Amino acid sequence: xxxxxxxxxxxxxxxxxxxxxxxxxxxxxxxxFMQRNPVWPSTFPKILSVLGGLVALSIVxxxxxxxxxxxxxxxxxxxxxxxxxxQALCLLGLMVAYALSLRTVGFLGSTFFFLIxxxxxxxxxxxxxxxxxxxxxxxxxxxxxxxxxxxxxRPWPFFLGV
Amino acid sequence: MLEGILIGLTTAxxxxxxxxxxxxxxxxxxxxxxxxxxxxxxxxxxxxxxxxxxxxSAALILLAGxxxxxxxxxxxxxxxxxxxxxxxxxxxxxxxxxxxxxxxAGKALTVAAIASFCGGTIGAILLMIFAPMLASVAxxxxxxxxxxxxxxxxxxxxxxxxxxxxGKALLMTLLGLIxxxxxxxxxxxxxxxxxxxxxxxxxxxxxTLAMAMFALPEALYLVLDPARSNNEAGGEIKDLRxxxxxxxxIAPVIGRQSIQGFLIGVLxxxxxxxxxxxxxxxxxxxxxxxxxxxxxxxxxxxxAAPEAANNAAATGSFVPLLTLGIPGSGTTAIxxxxxxxxxxxxxxxxxxxxxxxxxxxxxxxxxxxxxxLVLNLPLIPYIAKVLAVPRTFLIPFILFFTLMxxxxxxxxxxxxxxxxxxxxxxxxxxFADYPLAPLLIGFILGQMLEDNFxxxxxxxxxxxFILERPMTMGLLAFAVLLVVLPTYxxxxxxxxxxxxxxxx
Numbered sequence: 159x160x161x162x163x164x165x166x167x168x169x170x171x172x173x174x175x176x177x178x179x180x181x182x183x184x185x186x187x188x189x190x191f192m193q194r195n196p197v198w199p200s201t202f203p204k205i206l207s208v209l210g211g212l213v214a215l216s217i218v219x220x221x222x223x224x225x226x227x228x229x230x231x232x233x234x235x236x237x238x239x240x241x242x243x244x245q246a247l248c249l250l251g252l253m254v255a256y257a258l259s260l261r262t263v264g265f266l267g268s269t270f271f272f273l274i275x276x277x278x279x280x281x282x283x284x285x286x287x288x289x290x291x292x293x294x295x296x297x298x299x300x301x302x303x304x305x306x307x308x309x310x311x312r313p314w315p316f317f318l319g320v
Numbered sequence: 321m322l323e324g325i326l327i328g329l330t331t332a333x334x335x336x337x338x339x340x341x342x343x344x345x346x347x348x349x350x351x352x353x354x355x356x357x358x359x360x361x362x363x364x365x366x367x368x369x370x371x372x373x374x375x376x377s378a379a380l381i382l383l384a385g386x387x388x389x390x391x392x393x394x395x396x397x398x399x400x401x402x403x404x405x406x407x408x409x410x411x412x413x414x415x416x417x418x419x420x421x422x423x424x425a426g427k428a429l430t431v432a433a434i435a436s437f438c439g440g441t442i443g444a445i446l447l448m449i450f451a452p453m454l455a456s457v458a459x460x461x462x463x464x465x466x467x468x469x470x471x472x473x474x475x476x477x478x479x480x481x482x483x484x485x486x487g488k489a490l491l492m493t494l495l496g497l498i499x500x501x502x503x504x505x506x507x508x509x510x511x512x513x514x515x516x517x518x519x520x521x522x523x524x525x526x527x528t529l530a531m532a533m534f535a536l537p538e539a540l541y542l543v544l545d546p547a548r549s550n551n552e553a554g555g556e557i558k559d560l561r562x563x564x565x566x567x568x569x570i571a572p573v574i575g576r577q578s579i580q581g582f583l584i585g586v587l588x589x590x591x592x593x594x595x596x597x598x599x600x601x602x603x604x605x606x607x608x609x610x611x612x613x614x615x616x617x618x619x620x621x622x623x624a625a626p627e628a629a630n631n632a633a634a635t636g637s638f639v640p641l642l643t644l645g646i647p648g649s650g651t652t653a654i655x656x657x658x659x660x661x662x663x664x665x666x667x668x669x670x671x672x673x674x675x676x677x678x679x680x681x682x683x684x685x686x687x688x689x690x691x692x693l694v695l696n697l698p699l700i701p702y703i704a705k706v707l708a709v710p711r712t713f714l715i716p717f718i719l720f721f722t723l724m725x726x727x728x729x730x731x732x733x734x735x736x737x738x739x740x741x742x743x744x745x746x747x748x749x750x751f752a753d754y755p756l757a758p759l760l761i762g763f764i765l766g767q768m769l770e771d772n773f774x775x776x777x778x779x780x781x782x783x784x785f786i787l788e789r790p791m792t793m794g795l796l797a798f799a800v801l802l803v804v805l806p807t808y809x810x811x812x813x814x815x816x817x818x819x820x821x822x823x824x
């Protein structure tokens with residue numbers, strides 16, 4: 159089974175779970191006065207879950223085949239091994255680390271680290287260029303966001319008290 | 321209309337707003353040139369900046385400027401290094417890149433800039449004529465018709481997705497609508513589908529979703545497949561002049577394609593990509609024999625056609641956005657989200673309630689086009705230097721801007737985790753060739769669709785409103801037809817391809 163049909167199967171599962179919630183669990187908490195309304199909070203989700211389920215099912219069953227208009231897909235997942243999966247995963251991990259450290263380490267430190275580490279993951283080794291660029295960028299963007307746009311960004315680690 | 325133009329002129333010609341157009345165009349060109357960042361990602365990144373400006377006209381002017389700049393930047397990179405950053409400039413590279421290879425990069429850029437300028441300007445004139453007309457019709461619409469109209473818009477987006485893609489596009493739209501129901505709705509004041517997670521109480525952030533759907537997968541693609549950002553130096557750009565003969569050749573092409581592109585752009589779901597390919601194909605077919613030979617080998621006509629068409633279409637896609645409040649493309653969907661965040665509701669009332677927003681946008685379209693022609697074109701040789709930035713520096717910065725965009729809007733680090741999670745999902749979806757724009761459009765329209773649906777249910781006391789209002793029923797029937805027809809035709813084509821006669 160091709161990847162797109164597996165995905166459709168997963169979406170079908172989502173639709174079923176969503177539909178279950180809409181049809182069976184949501185209405186239980188509805189206050190009595192709202193039950194007289196012609197439209198409930200669950201009405202629209204019910205319609206969506208049915209339609210979504212049907213369309214997902216039609217893809218899982220392969221009702222609509224690609225007639226092959228020769229369009230090349232952006233990337234071919236069957237030769238996934240040829241791609242730099244490791245680098246991509248490292249970068250995603252870095253993004254998660256950035257998200258978790260932004261509050262505690264502060265904007266300047268985590269951004270500086272993220273930019274340097276990202277370049278290193280991609281194979282850059284010219285630290286003499288990287289460090290000033292990353293330092294300038296994190297400082298400059300912090301200034302723009304905090305001072306020009308007026309959105310608070312904690313610059314330093316939390317124990318410095320800012 | 322004249323009064324409107326005057327309002328627009330006075331709004332657009334203030335110091336800040338002029339700065340917004342010029343700044344937007346420059347930023348757009350600059351970033352649009354980078355591989356992997358299309359107009360959608362750039363606008364998504366710029367939204368937090370635009371929102372913090374506070375003034376809706378200024379914000380929209382900035383975003384429209386960025387949009388134009390990004391399209392222009394995209395054509396520049398497809399001419400110079402054959403790396404179209406956006407689907408809508410793929411057709412530009414057919415003839416633009418051969419021209420650059422012949423050492424006529426400067427000439428190709430000038431032709432592209434002139435064609436874009438004319439396409440955009442003619443598009444803006446048509447927008448100015450058509451939008452008020454459409455808006456006055458749309459004022460007759462009630463909730464029920466709005467609901468039906470949005471259903472038509474969403475089905476049209478699925479229907480124009482291409483052969484074999486209708487089901488997938490439809491599924492993505494529905495998934496977007498489903499995601500829009502997460503959180504507290506305006507009509508019921510009760511959290512839905514939050515699974516008890518506090519961070520989902522207010523629903524998914526639309527900027528987060530936009531970043532996750534477009535910017536992040538593009539950046540990951542660049543990492544996965546280094547060949548995509550493979551930049552061979554474009555060489556020296558000189559001699560921006562075009563001859564009188566060439567001008568005579570491209571003038572009718574630009575005229576035709578501007579109008580055709582605009583009309584295609586107005587259709588929901590069609591957009592700049594289809595307009596540019598169709599423009600290229602049409603011009604090749606009607607060209608004379610010897611001109612036809614030149615197409616694909618560096619014909620100025622073949623370069624002018626898609627450029628004029630995609631800019632006119634980009635302008636045309638503003639028509640449904642500004643008059644009906646229904647975005648026809650991913651980019652206008654993001655703009656719609658930005659407008660809602662700025663407390664402006666696009667729709668037929670926009671022209672009456674906030675004429676300065678509407679007209680300022682139109683006037684700034686002219687200014688934007690002019691800026692691109694007189695300011696960006698001479699600067700292109702310098703701006704093109706950005707193409708030489710190594711990817712080891714570029715990609716961490718793209719990822720960082722994606723993160724910042726999601727963070728600034730919400731000031732919530734959980735949002736970043738959601739961003740990464742959705743980004744991974746979106747990348748997998750793109751592996752499987754699922755279109756992502758319908759998901760975002762569905763997500764943004766979801767709330768309005770449900771509100772209008774619920775309102776008409778309440779007014780008419782039940783689902784009967786569909787049958788009682790002929791216009792609603794007609795529109796809904798049209799929506800069903802839009803979805804069913806391509807599926808039926810694909811099936812018939814397949815049967816025919818299999819060698820079975822189909823009766824007629």
